[in-house]
Amino acid sequence: MRVIFLGPPGAGKGTQAAKLAAHLGVPRISTGDMLREAIANGTPLGRQVEPLMERGKLVPDDVLIALVGERVREDDCAHGFILDGFPRTVAQAESLASMGLGEVSAWSVFQIEVPREELLRRLSGRRWCPRCQATYHVTSRPPRQEGVCDLDGTSLIQREDDKETVVARRLSDYDQQTAPLVTYYRERANVRRVDGNRSMDAVLEDLKTAVEVPA
Numbered sequence: 192m193r194v195i196f197l198g199p200p201g202a203g204k205g206t207q208a209a210k211l212a213a214h215l216g217v218p219r220i221s222t223g224d225m226l227r228e229a230i231a232n233g234t235p236l237g238r239q240v241e242p243l244m245e246r247g248k249l250v251p252d253d254v255l256i257a258l259v260g261e262r263v264r265e266d267d268c269a270h271g272f273i274l275d276g277f278p279r280t281v282a283q284a285e286s287l288a289s290m291g292l293g294e295v296s297a298w299s300v301f302q303i304e305v306p307r308e309e310l311l312r313r314l315s316g317r318r319w320c321p322r323c324q325a326t327y328h329v330t331s332r333p334p335r336q337e338g339v340c341d342l343d344g345t346s347l348i349q350r351e352d353d354k355e356t357v358v359a360r361r362l363s364d365y366d367q368q369t370a371p372l373v374t375y376y377r378e379r380a381n382v383r384r385v386d387g388n389r390s391m392d393a394v395l396e397d398l399k400t401a402v403e404v405p406a
């Protein structure tokens with residue numbers, strides 16, 4: 192089972208990918224999480240990408256292609272995986288297609304759609320645990336104690352790239368570089384549109400049902 196999530200920042204890809212991965216028993220590959228982990232660990236990759244990510248800019252394709260190319264060859268990916276945040280450009284999609292992972296026409300490709308005002312509301316209210324990467328929302332998913340992670344007690348922060356000016360840039364990059372991927376995949380696979388402007392559980396139920404039906 193191989194799954195790709197398409198959709199703008201704030202559409203809920205990360206949350207849904209994690210839940211669907213647990214349901215299917217396959218790993219979720221989140222490139223954003225992998226890069227944030229590299230930054231937290233101070234690796235050479237982390238030092239290279241930190242200034243770009245802080246400004247909400249995309250990391251160069253070759254960096255992502257190498258990162259994902261290695262990750263999908265690990266043993267836990269043998270029976271499938273869910274990609275979250277990759278591919279984000281047509282060049283990344285083309286590289287993914289040449290990684291020897293089979294025809295994309297047999298993959299599940301989901302396009303999560305959410306109105307722009309709702310994306311802005313979600314992103315500006317998002318809070319993040321820098322230790323375990325859990326995400327919260329100040330109104331729709333608040334932690335039990337304000338500003339503190341439920342899972343490990345770390346103080347929550349607003350990610351640099353969720354700040355207002357950076358969010359505007361991420362959404363415009365999405366329109367220019369990532370939205371064309373929808374056309375790319377529509378020509379090669381059965382892209383399933385999912386209304387992401389509903390409760391997390393309702394969206395997840397749709398995904399669980401759709402993933403059972405052959406592409």
Ligand code: AMP
Binds near residue numbers: 222224279
């Ligand atoms: P995310 O957590 O998926 O929103 O990703 C956070 C940031 O990581 C993005 O704003 C980019 O700077 C970087 N990033 C993650 N995945 C990719 C990708 N596939 N291509 C380029 N940059 C990426």
